[in-house]
Amino acid sequence: MKAINNIDPETNQKALTVVLLLAVAIVVGNTWLAFRSIDVLVDSENWVQHTLQVINQVERIMSSAKDAETGNRGFLITGEDRYLEPYTDALRQIPAELDVFGKLTSDNQSQQDRLVELRAASGQRLDLLAKGIAEKRKGANVNELQLLVLSGTGKEEMDHLRRIADDMESEERRLLVTRVEDARKNSQRARWTTALASALDLILLVFMFRYLAEEREMRLERERTAAQLATAKMETDAKAAEIHKLNEELEARVRLRTAELETTNRELEAFSYSVSHDLRSPLRTIDGFSLALEEDYADAVDEVGKDYIRRVRTGVQRMGQLIDALLQLSRITRAELVRERFDMREVALSVVAEIKLGMQATSVANGNIAGATPVTFEVDGGPEAFGDPKLIRVALENLFGNAVKFSSKVAAPAVQFGWDDDAESWFVRDNGAGFDMFYASKLFNAFNRLHGDKDFKGSGIGLATVARVVRRHHGKIWADSTVGRGATFWFTLG
Numbered sequence: 001m002k003a004i005n006n007i008d009p010e011t012n013q014k015a016l017t018v019v020l021l022l023a024v025a026i027v028v029g030n031t032w033l034a035f036r037s038i039d040v041l042v043d044s045e046n047w048v049q050h051t052l053q054v055i056n057q058v059e060r061i062m063s064s065a066k067d068a069e070t071g072n073r074g075f076l077i078t079g080e081d082r083y084l085e086p087y088t089d090a091l092r093q094i095p096a097e098l099d100v101f102g103k104l105t106s107d108n109q110s111q112q113d114r115l116v117e118l119r120a121a122s123g124q125r126l127d128l129l130a131k132g133i134a135e136k137r138k139g140a141n142v143n144e145l146q147l148l149v150l151s152g153t154g155k156e157e158m159d160h161l162r163r164i165a166d167d168m169e170s171e172e173r174r175l176l177v178t179r180v181e182d183a184r185k186n187s188q189r190a191r192w193t194t195a196l197a198s199a200l201d202l203i204l205l206v207f208m209f210r211y212l213a214e215e216r217e218m219r220l221e222r223e224r225t226a227a228q229l230a231t232a233k234m235e236t237d238a239k240a241a242e243i244h245k246l247n248e249e250l251e252a253r254v255r256l257r258t259a260e261l262e263t264t265n266r267e268l269e270a271f272s273y274s275v276s277h278d279l280r281s282p283l284r285t286i287d288g289f290s291l292a293l294e295e296d297y298a299d300a301v302d303e304v305g306k307d308y309i310r311r312v313r314t315g316v317q318r319m320g321q322l323i324d325a326l327l328q329l330s331r332i333t334r335a336e337l338v339r340e341r342f343d344m345r346e347v348a349l350s351v352v353a354e355i356k357l358g359m360q361a362t363s364v365a366n367g368n369i370a371g372a373t374p375v376t377f378e379v380d381g382g383p384e385a386f387g388d389p390k391l392i393r394v395a396l397e398n399l400f401g402n403a404v405k406f407s408s409k410v411a412a413p414a415v416q417f418g419w420d421d422d423a424e425s426w427f428v429r430d431n432g433a434g435f436d437m438f439y440a441s442k443l444f445n446a447f448n449r450l451h452g453d454k455d456f457k458g459s460g461i462g463l464a465t466v467a468r469v470v471r472r473h474h475g476k477i478w479a480d481s482t483v484g485r486g487a488t489f490w491f492t493l494g
C-alpha cells in the first residue's frame, strides 16, 4: 500500500482508466461468449425441432395416404359416396403435405431424392385408387376391385410408399439422434461458457472491488498526509514567526544592553582617565616636596627620617608608574582604531631596537658598560598584517618587555618572535621563568601578577593592555608555558 502511495496521482489515474477499460472489455467479451453459446444452443434446439417436424410431416403424409386408402376401401366395399370423404380430403392434402416436406428438407439432398420417389409412388397409388373408384362406379365386382386396389399391385405400391416413408423417417431419426446429441453438447458448452464467464466476471468484480477499496484507502491516506503536512506547516510557520519575534526582541534587548554597556564603559573610561590624570598633579607635588626635603633638609633629619623620605619617594614613583600604566590602558580603549596593511617584522624590530637602547641606558646608569643580560633576539615577521600598527606596537612592547623581564635571570636569555603556520598566529617566546598554566586564564586581567615584586617588578597592567589591543582587532590571545622553561604568548588579529 505504501509503495502504491508513492505513485503520483496522475499515473494512478491512468492506471485506473486502463484497468477499467480492461474490465469493460472482459465483461463485454464474457457477455458475447455467453450470447454466442446461447445462440448455438438455440440453433441446435431449432434443428431438433425441425427434425421432429419433418418426422411429423412424414407421418402426416402417411396418415393421409392411409385415410385415402381406408376411404377408398369403404367405398369399394359399400359403394356409398360418404366413405369417399376421407379419400377426397387426403387427395387434396397429400400434394400440399408433400410440398411442406419438400420445403422442410430443402437442404437435404437424399430426402429430396426420396421425395421425388414418394411423389411418384403416391401418384401411382392415388391413380390406382382413382381407377378403383371409377371401376366401382361402372359396377365392377368388389372382389376384382379388391384384387386390383388392395392386394397385388396395390399392396406393392402401398408397401413401396411405406418403405420410402420409413426411409425418410429413419433418415430423420438418425439426424435427430445427432442433433439431440449436438443440442446436448451445446447446452453443456453453453452452461460451461456461462459459468466460466460468470466466474470471470466474479473474479473481476472482486478484483475491481479490492482495487477501488485500495484506491479509496490511498486517497484517504493522501488526504490525511496532506492535512498533516498542512497542520505541520502551519505549526512550523507559527513557530518560525514566534522565533522571529523572539529574535527581534532579543536583538532589541542586546542593542539596549550594548548601548548601556557602551555608555557605562565610556563613563568608566572617562572616570579612570580623569582620576589617573588628576592624581598626577598632587603626586608631582608630593614628589617635588619630598625631593626638596631630601636635598635641602638632609641635615635636619636623622637617618631614620632620611629612610622615611626615601620610602615616600619610592612609593610616589611606583604610584607614578601605576598611573602611567593605567593611562595607557585607558588610551588603548579610547583611541580610534585605524587599520592598515603593514609589516609586522618592521614593528617588532623597532620595538627590539628600543628595548636594546633601554637596556644599554640602564647598564650605563648602573655603571655596567658591558651590559648584564646579553639577550638574543630572533625576529621573523610572518605574513603581511592588517591592523593598527600603533596599537600593535604597544602590544609588542609589553610582550617583548615581559619576555626580556622574565628571562633576565637565566644564563642565556633568548627571545623569539615569529609566525606559526599551523596555529596561524604570531607568537613571542622566551626561555625564562615561565608560569603555572593553572593561572593562565588570569594573566590577561589587570593587576594580576604571578610573580612577586621582589623577583620581577611590575604593576600587572601590561598583558591587560595587550589583551585589549587584540580584542579591539577582534583577534585572540592565549599563552602556554612550563615553569622554569619559558613561556610563549600567541595572538591573531581577527
Ligand SMILES: Nc1ncnc2c1ncn2[C@@H]1O[C@H](COP(=O)(O)OP(=O)(O)OP(=O)(O)O)[C@@H](O)[C@H]1O
Binding pocket: 325, 398, 402, 403, 406, 430, 432, 433, 434, 435, 443, 448, 449, 450, 451, 457, 458, 459, 460, 461, 462, 463, 464, 486, 487
Ligand atoms: N614572559 C613571561 N614569562 C613568565 N611569566 C609572565 C610572562 N609574561 C607575563 N607573565 C606573568 O603574567 C603577569 C602579568 O603580566 P603583565 O605584563 O600584565 O604584568 P607585569 O609585567 O608584571 O607588570 P607590567 O607589565 O604592568 O609592568 C606577570 O606578573 C607574570 O607573572
Ligand SMILES: [Mg+2]
Binding pocket: 398, 401, 402, 458, 461, 462, 463
Ligand atoms: Mg608586563
